[in-house]
Amino acid sequence: MTGEPRRRRRAANDIKESLRVLSIQLSLLNHQVGAHLDLKDVDFYCLDLVNRLGPLSPTALSRQAGLHPATMTGILDRLQKGGWITRERDPDATDRRAVTVRALKDRNAELFQLYAGMNTTMDDICAGYTDEQLDLLAGFLRNATEAGRTATDELANG
Secondary structure: OOHHHHHHHHHHHHHHHHHHHHHHHHHHHHHHHHHHOOOOHHHHHHHHHHHHHOOEOHHHHHHHHOOOHHHHHHHHHHHHHOOOEEEEEOOOOOOOOOEEEEEOHHHHHHHHHHHHHHHHHHHHHHHOOOHHHHHHHHHHHHHHHHHHHHHHHHHHOO
C-alpha cells in the first residue's frame, strides 16, 4: 500500500508537467499562426475571444482578456484595420457611443488553414481512444481549464 500513494503522486505530477509543456507548445503554435497573419500575440488572443464568445462589447472583451480598456482600443483598432473585426453601433444601448465587436467570419478560412495540421493530428490522436475515454479526457480538460480560470481570478483580484 505504501507504493500506491507515491505512484499516484508521481502520475499527478506527470500530468501537471505535461499540461505546462502543452501550454507552452500551444502558445508557440499560436504565436506562429499570429506571425503568419501579422497579428501580435495579444491581438490574436483577443480575436480568438471574439470568435468564440462574440459579439461582445469592448468592455466585456477587456474583462475576458484581463486587459485595461484603453489597451483594448488599440487592439481593436489593429484588428479592424486588418479586416478581422467590425465595430457596430448598438441600437439598443442607452449610450449612443456603445459598440459591439463582431468577428468577420470571411477571414476564418485563413485561421483554419494554419491550424489544419494540428487539427488533423488531434483527430488522429482522438481516433485511438474510445468514446468513454474521450468523455473522460474532455471532462478532465474542462476541469483543468476551470482551475486555471479560478487561479487567474484569484491572482487578479489579489
